[in-house]
Amino acid sequence: MGFKLFELGRVGSTNDVARELASRGWPEWTVVVAEEQTSGRGRFGREWISPRGGLWFSIILRPRLDRGDLQLLPLVAGLAVAETLSSLYGLDAELRWPNDILIGGRKVCGILVENSFSGEELLSSIVGIGINANFGLEELPEGVREGATTLLYELGHPVDLGELLSACLSSFRSYYEVLLRGEKALLLSRVRELLGLPVEVVLSEGELTFSGLALDLADDGSLLVRLPDGTTRPFGPSSTVLSWLRLKRA
Structure with missing residues (x-):
């Protein structure tokens, strides 16, 4: 078709x-x-x-x-x-x-x-x-x-x-x-x-703001981000990217 x-x-x-x-x-x-x-x-x-x-x-x-x-x-x-x-x-x-x-x-x-x-x-x-x-x-x-x-x-x-x-x-x-x-x-x-992962990101979810290092994608396309406390959590389509900074490659 x-x-x-x-x-x-x-x-x-x-x-x-x-x-x-x-x-x-x-x-x-x-x-x-x-x-x-x-x-x-x-x-x-x-x-x-x-x-x-x-x-x-x-x-x-x-x-x-x-x-x-x-x-x-x-x-x-x-x-x-x-x-x-x-x-x-x-x-x-x-x-x-x-x-x-x-x-x-x-x-x-x-x-x-x-x-x-x-x-x-x-x-x-x-x-x-x-x-x-x-x-x-x-x-x-x-x-x-x-x-x-x-x-x-x-x-x-x-x-x-x-x-x-x-x-x-x-x-x-x-x-x-x-x-x-x-x-x-x-x-x-x-x-x-x-995407050039890993990437330094700042995201918002509702009234909350998160910063961290985007490391990978989940199978459903969610962004996996390592937060400053060392935990990694997924961010889905309800999240907004406020900052997206690619790391400089050596």
């Missing part, structure tokens, strides 16, 4: 459009692509600036996965995008757990996965991917620019958005099928490499 593209101009959010299409029975691998989002969002409802020139798209999935494995989807998507940026443009793309792609420590792509349930039954998963592509940093608010980058800024020239979309979808589908086959060890091994 191929991809069914649903191409739009200016929308609120491609995830919202994809979720509506999924509720109407549109099939898996329907892909909603927009030129611009006016209400793009990231995790916890944070605003995601999505001007023209970026690549903003959402994929409808109907995963045959255990509920605990759904939190692997952002990592699978991140792996696919990072490897695509490396293979197409030679960029040294890295992952920041659980859903960001960085170049030189600055965010170039964010991922938002939203699942819809009826009771315990999973109806659909919407994988939203936003890549800062063909626009300059001046298009972003001042408070965002310092921690962000774009492909135009990194490469010095615009990219073919159609080629980028096609490559991202192909890579994501390949890794998604690996996940469906239950070969999590293969996926997590590659994700660990792109």
Whole structure:
């Protein structure tokens, strides 16, 4: 089965459009692509600036996965995008757990996965991917620019958005099928490499803040962090990364 593209101009959010299409029975691998989002969002409802020139798209999935494995989807998507940026443009793309792609420590792509349930039954998963592509940093608010980058800024020239979309979808589908086959060890091994573990982290959970050394990933994609008291505990998708500092290699 191929991809069914649903191409739009200016929308609120491609995830919202994809979720509506999924509720109407549109099939898996329907892909909603927009030129611009006016209400793009990231995790916890944070605003995601999505001007023209970026690549903003959402994929409808109907995963045959255990509920605990759904939190692997952002990592699978991140792996696919990072490897695509490396293979197409030679960029040294890295992952920041659980859903960001960085170049030189600055965010170039964010991922938002939203699942819809009826009771315990999973109806659909919407994988939203936003890549800062063909626009300059001046298009972003001042408070965002310092921690962000774009492909135009990194490469010095615009990219073919159609080629980028096609490559991202192909890579994501390949890794998604690996996940469906239950070969999590293969996926997590590659994700660990792109995370650059161990990493010094500061995370928040609710009103609590934790600092420590991120050492590894659990089988469900949770981040295993060694705290200052010597204990190691997992952090799941309800956690927020406040700081992510790769250790300098000798």
